[in-house]
Each structure stands twice: as C-alpha cells, then as structure tokens.
Amino acid sequence: MNYLSVENITKSYGERVLFEDISFGINKDQKVAFIAKNGTGKTSLLNIITGREEADSGLITSRKGIHMAFLSQNEELDPNLTVEETIFASDNPILDIIANYERALLNPADTETYQKAFEKMEVHNAWDFETQYKQILFKLKLENLAQKVKNLSGGQKKRLALATILINKPDLLILDEPTNHLDLEMIEWLEEYFKKENITLFMVTHDRYFLERVCNEIVELENGQLYTYKGSYSYYLDKKEARIQAEQASVEKAKNLFKKELDWMRRQPKARTTKSKSRIDDFYVIKEKAHQRRKEHEVQLEINMERMGSKILELHNVSKSFKEKVLLDKFEYVFKKGERIGIIGKNGTGKSTFLNLITGRLKPDAGKIIVGDTIKFGYYTQSGINPKEGQKVIDVIKEFGEYIPLKKGRIISAAQLLERFLFDRKRQYDFVEKLSGGELKRLYLCTVLIQNPNFLILDEPTNDLDIVTLNVLESFLLDFPGCLLVVSHDRYFMDKIVDHLFVFRGNGVIEDFPGNYTDFRVYEDSAEPETKTTEKKEKKTWRQDDSDKLSYNExxxxxxxxxxxxxxxxxxxxxxxxxxxxxxxxxxxxxxxxxxxxxxxxxxxxxxxxxxxxxxxxx
CATH class of the missing domain: 1.10.287 (Helix Hairpins)
Incomplete structure (x- = not known):
C-alpha cells in the first residue's frame, strides 16, 4: 500500500540546484533512510514532503486519510505549557476519544452515546494512554511532567517533540536526525521501539548502527542521481561498492571506445553520410561517459605533528561538583602518547565538564591537572562556530592557519583541507551564511584541524554531519598520530577510532573500560544482574592496578x-x-x-x- 509518492521534484536556490527530477515512493511498513551529503538538500526535501516548503516543480501525493508526523531539527513548542500539557495539546486522536468518553460519563441517561464512546475506548486501548505516554517520557529522561517548556534545554525540547510524535502513533513518521540529543541508552531504546512498532518511517540520520538495525531500505542522492537499495545499511554498502566498480569498469570501457572513435572521427571526410552522422552522435555520448570522474575523498595523511614530550596530561585526585551534584570524585589518570579514548555516559554525568576541566575552561574544586609543556589542544565543542558577517568559507579557515605540515616537507593547504572535507573550490568562495547547519559544523571542524594540534578533543563531533563526511573524518582521525579524546553517541564512529572508554556512571564514578563501545555492550549484557554492581566496582581497581602489566591494546x-x-x-x-x-x-x-x-x-x-x-x- 503506497503512503506517499514523490514525482519529478526539483529544488534550487538561485543558480544552486539541490536536486532535479527525483522520484521515489514510500509504502506501508517500509523503514526508509535518505542519505546525502550536507548541503545537497536533505532537510529541504523533508520540508517539501511535509508541506513546509514548495518545490520548484514536481508533485507530492499522499494517501487520503493518512496520519503523517514530522520531527524537524527546530521544533516549535509552546513555551508556557508544561511537559504533560504539551502531550495533551498535541493532535492525537486518542485524546478526542478520551474526551468523548468523559463527556458521555456526565450524561449517563444517553446509553447509546455512552456505549459508542466505551467501544471506541476499547478498540483504541485508550484506557492505558496515561501509562503509555509516561513510559515514553521516562525513557527519554523527561520525568518532571510539571516542568515548563521554556525551562527545558535544547536537547530536552527535541526529546519532548519526539515523545509527542511517538505517543501520537502516526501512520507515516518523517524524522530529521532523530538520534541527535539522545544519549546511548535512549538511542538503543528508540531502536527497539521502532523495530517492534508497526510504524512506517522515512528518516535522515547519520547513525549507521541505527540505520543497520532499523531501516530496510536506503535511498541515496549522489551527484544529482537517486539510487535505491532494498536492504539494511550493510547491504547498501556492499551494493554501492559493486555499483561503483561497475561504473568504473564502464568508464574504462568507454575510454577505450572513445580512443577508437576519436581516431575514426579524425579520418572522416567533411561530407557526412546519414550512417556516419549517427555514429558521430554516438561518439559524443561515449565522450561524455568516458570523461566522468567520481569525487572520492580518501584521506591518507602523514601529519608532521608538533613534538610531544614525555609529560602529556595528568589528573591527580580531581574533584568537581555543582551544588549537590558530584561529577568527578578524586579522579586519577595519566595520559600516554597516542591514546585514543572515547567517553560515554548518560546526559548530565559530567562528560563535557570533564573536557572543560582538561582544557582549563573550568577549575577543579580539588586536585591538580598538569598539562605538558609541548601539548597543543585542539578542542571541538558543541557551541560551534561564529563567523563574521560577509566572510567567505576560505577566509574563515585561514584565520586559524594556512596549512598543516606533512612529513618529507610536504603540506596540506587550507584550501586542500577544505576540499578533503567536501568543500569544492567553488564552494570555498561562497559566503558562510549560505552554508547549511551540517556544512557549518564541517567548516568548524576544519578550523580546529588546521591548527595542527597534538591532543585533539572532540565533543559530539558527529552531530549534524552526514555519513560521507563522517567517513572522511574517521579516515583523518585514523591517520592522526597524537592523543584523541572523544565524546560521542555515534557507536559506529566510536568503534572505529577509539581503543578504550571512560564510562561516566554518575555521582563521580568514572570507569576505564579496555575496549570499544561494542565490546562494552557485550560485557554489560553478559554480566549477571546480581553480580553486575559488584563487578562494576571492581573493574576500575583491577585496571588501574594492572595497567603496568597489560597495555590497553593487550x-x-x-x-x-x-x-x-x-x-x-x-x-x-x-x-x-x-x-x-x-x-x-x-x-x-x-x-x-x-x-x-x-x-x-x-x-x-x-x-x-x-x-x-x-x-x-x-x-
């Protein structure tokens, strides 16, 4: 059963064409992910589908009577309502059923109206509505139902918007980066929720494990062409690689044929027959195909990082609290050369505070933080970039550095770095205000990297970055020879680049786990409930005592x-x-x-x- 059809949609802003004549459909029970680079119109497409923007041409048709909901990046909630009032102010058909039943109770003499209202309560299982919405709010860490929306953080507002949509149970749910502002526990809960619920999904997300476990179809927009893969994310990767190889083989074949046809063209007399005219037309088709080039952005750098001395970063008995909330309690750690540490934990357990302590933006309540003389931090924060009005992309990055030195006297210039991170030469001379949210994050990342730090700290670097950019960033970080400290809820990203984890448990408890995120989940899931707490307490001591016996890699x-x-x-x-x-x-x-x-x-x-x-x- 078709829910929605997109037919020959085109959208451009001035001379910049986002997409042209693209078509696809969304059917009942499909869970579709839409993949494209930042700045190629992902959010614009979602806005067109949901009626928030108009296409330049083309048609969107949806099935009559379908209930569609959209989770955007910027939700508009009434600031004066409470969390619970926001749920009841939503367009939820169950609320009408409950209201009709309550009205029927006030007029018991009208037995027919009461019977109809009662039957609707039964059919839609409306008796459990309160339990259902409270369970979802609890899972999304919105336990204070009386809290006003205006007093919520940006992340809490996004989670409230998500909760409202899930409670409404639409036929078709359209999501723009649903895992942003969710911690790992919430993401895993949402995965399970989507897997078991009969909801049709169309989403933009950069979370590759989420794609793998939830989606059964991938639609990719690349170089203006739309490609559909009916399978999971791993299936998409396999089939895309096969497609690229087939395209490359086709291009090579076209090149060889082009050489032959070029020789034939040169030998032809000026007077053309009909037959030769047809062959000449074919020649130009072959020529176009033979000159196709794929824009691959693999990063293979030998960075000539500034020398790192024997003393890197030491934390001795570091404690930090905000009022009654303990975030660090006598934390001890001595960083070693080349360490690659991921930081995980629930929201509010002190992850960003920890990074701000290390970089001197906050002072500890007790203890010492000693930074080596040779250490140069590169700190990517969640606050992003604040470019000046009228600045061009290339000018922003040049304020921070002109190049990154490589080994053997080579360099990578600011323009080359931007190109590696998917800003082509033309885009580099665009004004910054024209960039999408994801492109701004990408530019900010380049301003941090161009400074050539030897200790890189990344606080949620994967938010708002597309999958193509994430692959580029991962390649860069795998080549990075310095120390790396990363806070991220992107499990795929963490698995690929870190060697061990700091697990923030809350109340000042920080454990050192020798493995990546998947290793950690296997360990957590395999622990018996009754022994789990004891083992968690013992883990930190064992690893600190034995750190001189086994290296982290061992x-x-x-x-x-x-x-x-x-x-x-x-x-x-x-x-x-x-x-x-x-x-x-x-x-x-x-x-x-x-x-x-x-x-x-x-x-x-x-x-x-x-x-x-x-x-x-x-x-």
Missing part, C-alpha cells in the same frame, strides 16, 4: 581472544556433529576435515596467546 586483545576461542570451539563442535550424522559425501568429508584442522590450529594459536597474556596478569 587488554583489548585479551578480551577479544576469549570471544574468538569460544567461537572457534562452537564451530569445531558444529563440524564434529556433522560427521556423526553420516550424511556427508566423501568430498564433503574431505572438505570439512580440512576446515576442522584449520579451526583447531587457529584455536591452539589463540589459546597459547591467551595464556601468555593471562600469565602477565597473574605475575
């Missing part, structure tokens, strides 16, 4: 080996079980025997390495 390897050995044992048992059935042919027995021997050899190697690491701990 601790990570130790945990990985345990999982690998268990997996190999399960594979071994599965093959041995096949032999018992007696159903294998001679060729299959031979094949499985070789596979079994390979598994046994690998298991023995990993077990030997595991004992080697275990012996260090026990020393």
């Amino acid at each position: 601790q990570k390897e130790y945990k990985r080996l345990e999982k690998d050995i268990q997996r190999l044992e399960e594979e071994k048992e599965a093959i041995e079980a096949l032999f018992v059935t007696g159903e294998l042919s001679q060729d299959e027995i031979q094949e499985k025997s070789l596979e079994l021997q390979k598994i046994i050899n690998e298991s023995e190697e990993k077990t030997e390495r595991w004992f080697e690491l275990a012996s260090k701990i026990e020393e």
Whole structure:
C-alpha cells in the first residue's frame, strides 16, 4: 500500500540546484533512510514532503486519510505549557476519544452515546494512554511532567517533540536526525521501539548502527542521481561498492571506445553520410561517459605533528561538583602518547565538564591537572562556530592557519583541507551564511584541524554531519598520530577510532573500560544482574592496578581472544556433529576435515596467546 509518492521534484536556490527530477515512493511498513551529503538538500526535501516548503516543480501525493508526523531539527513548542500539557495539546486522536468518553460519563441517561464512546475506548486501548505516554517520557529522561517548556534545554525540547510524535502513533513518521540529543541508552531504546512498532518511517540520520538495525531500505542522492537499495545499511554498502566498480569498469570501457572513435572521427571526410552522422552522435555520448570522474575523498595523511614530550596530561585526585551534584570524585589518570579514548555516559554525568576541566575552561574544586609543556589542544565543542558577517568559507579557515605540515616537507593547504572535507573550490568562495547547519559544523571542524594540534578533543563531533563526511573524518582521525579524546553517541564512529572508554556512571564514578563501545555492550549484557554492581566496582581497581602489566591494546586483545576461542570451539563442535550424522559425501568429508584442522590450529594459536597474556596478569 503506497503512503506517499514523490514525482519529478526539483529544488534550487538561485543558480544552486539541490536536486532535479527525483522520484521515489514510500509504502506501508517500509523503514526508509535518505542519505546525502550536507548541503545537497536533505532537510529541504523533508520540508517539501511535509508541506513546509514548495518545490520548484514536481508533485507530492499522499494517501487520503493518512496520519503523517514530522520531527524537524527546530521544533516549535509552546513555551508556557508544561511537559504533560504539551502531550495533551498535541493532535492525537486518542485524546478526542478520551474526551468523548468523559463527556458521555456526565450524561449517563444517553446509553447509546455512552456505549459508542466505551467501544471506541476499547478498540483504541485508550484506557492505558496515561501509562503509555509516561513510559515514553521516562525513557527519554523527561520525568518532571510539571516542568515548563521554556525551562527545558535544547536537547530536552527535541526529546519532548519526539515523545509527542511517538505517543501520537502516526501512520507515516518523517524524522530529521532523530538520534541527535539522545544519549546511548535512549538511542538503543528508540531502536527497539521502532523495530517492534508497526510504524512506517522515512528518516535522515547519520547513525549507521541505527540505520543497520532499523531501516530496510536506503535511498541515496549522489551527484544529482537517486539510487535505491532494498536492504539494511550493510547491504547498501556492499551494493554501492559493486555499483561503483561497475561504473568504473564502464568508464574504462568507454575510454577505450572513445580512443577508437576519436581516431575514426579524425579520418572522416567533411561530407557526412546519414550512417556516419549517427555514429558521430554516438561518439559524443561515449565522450561524455568516458570523461566522468567520481569525487572520492580518501584521506591518507602523514601529519608532521608538533613534538610531544614525555609529560602529556595528568589528573591527580580531581574533584568537581555543582551544588549537590558530584561529577568527578578524586579522579586519577595519566595520559600516554597516542591514546585514543572515547567517553560515554548518560546526559548530565559530567562528560563535557570533564573536557572543560582538561582544557582549563573550568577549575577543579580539588586536585591538580598538569598539562605538558609541548601539548597543543585542539578542542571541538558543541557551541560551534561564529563567523563574521560577509566572510567567505576560505577566509574563515585561514584565520586559524594556512596549512598543516606533512612529513618529507610536504603540506596540506587550507584550501586542500577544505576540499578533503567536501568543500569544492567553488564552494570555498561562497559566503558562510549560505552554508547549511551540517556544512557549518564541517567548516568548524576544519578550523580546529588546521591548527595542527597534538591532543585533539572532540565533543559530539558527529552531530549534524552526514555519513560521507563522517567517513572522511574517521579516515583523518585514523591517520592522526597524537592523543584523541572523544565524546560521542555515534557507536559506529566510536568503534572505529577509539581503543578504550571512560564510562561516566554518575555521582563521580568514572570507569576505564579496555575496549570499544561494542565490546562494552557485550560485557554489560553478559554480566549477571546480581553480580553486575559488584563487578562494576571492581573493574576500575583491577585496571588501574594492572595497567603496568597489560597495555590497553593487550587488554583489548585479551578480551577479544576469549570471544574468538569460544567461537572457534562452537564451530569445531558444529563440524564434529556433522560427521556423526553420516550424511556427508566423501568430498564433503574431505572438505570439512580440512576446515576442522584449520579451526583447531587457529584455536591452539589463540589459546597459547591467551595464556601468555593471562600469565602477565597473574605475575
């Protein structure tokens, strides 16, 4: 059943064409993600679909009677209402059913009206409405129902808008970056909610794990062309790579044909026959295809970072509180060269405060923070950039630096850095006020990187960045030779670039976990409820006491080996079980025997390495 159709939509601003003649449909039960670079019109497309903007041409048609809701980046809520009043002020059909039932109760003599109202309450399960909306508000950390909207933070307002939409249960839900302003716990809850609820979704999001676990179709806008992939995010990556390879092969073939046709064209007399005229037309088609170029933005840099001395950053018994709220309690840590640490925890547990303490923007209540003489911080904050009026993109970045030095005397100029982060030469000379929100974040990121820091601190760098930019940023950070400290709710991003985590539990408790976010979730989920609390208390002491016995990479390897050995044992048992059935042919027995021997050899190697690491701990 088709819910919405987009037919030949075009949108431009002056000479800048965002998209042209694009078409697609959204059907019932589809969960569709829309992927495109920042500045190519993702938000404009959502606004056109929902009637907030008009297209230059084309048609949007939706099924009659469909209930559609839109979560935008900038929600408009009544500041004078409370959290609970906002829920009741929404356009929710259940509220009308409840109101009709309450009116029927006031006039018990009218049994027919009462019976109809009662039946509607039954059909729509309206009896549990209060329980439902309170559960959703609780999951989104909006427990104070009497709090006025005007007193909420920007993140709380976004979560209230999301809660209102979820409670209304629309037929089609359109979302613009729904995971922004949600902590990891909320994101994982929202994933589960969308997986189990029969809601049709069309969303823009940069959260790749969210895409993988929620969406069943990907629509990508690239270089003005629309590509549809009916599958998860990993399916999209596989098929996109195959498409790119096919395109490259096609271009190479066209180049070869172009050379032949060019030679033929040069040999032709001036008088043309009809047959040769047709071939000439074909020649120009081939020429266009042969000159196609894909704009790839892979970053492979050997950054010549400023020298980092032996003393980097030390925190000794650092404490910080705001009134009764304890954020750090006698925290101890000595940073080492090349450390790549991710910071996770619920909102309000002190993550940003920790970064501000390190960079001197806040003073600790007690303890010492010692920064090495050679350390140069690069600090990307959530506040963003404040460019001057009338500035061009290239001028903004040049205020902070002209180039980044590379090894062997090479450099990457400000213009080249912008180009790597998807600002082409023409875009670099645009006025900053023309940039989208995501492009502004991308420019701000470049102003931090051009200063060539040796200790990079990123506070939620992935907010409002598109997936293409995230891939570029990840490549850059993987090449970055200095220390890296990152606060992010993007689990894919964290998994890719950090070696271990600071887990902010609240009330001043900060644990050091030797692994990435996925490792952490596996550990948390595998812990027994009754032993979980005890183990959490013991983790910090064990890792601090044994930090001189196992490096962070060794601790990570130790945990990985345990999982690998268990997996190999399960594979071994599965093959041995096949032999018992007696159903294998001679060729299959031979094949499985070789596979079994390979598994046994690998298991023995990993077990030997595991004992080697275990012996260090026990020393």
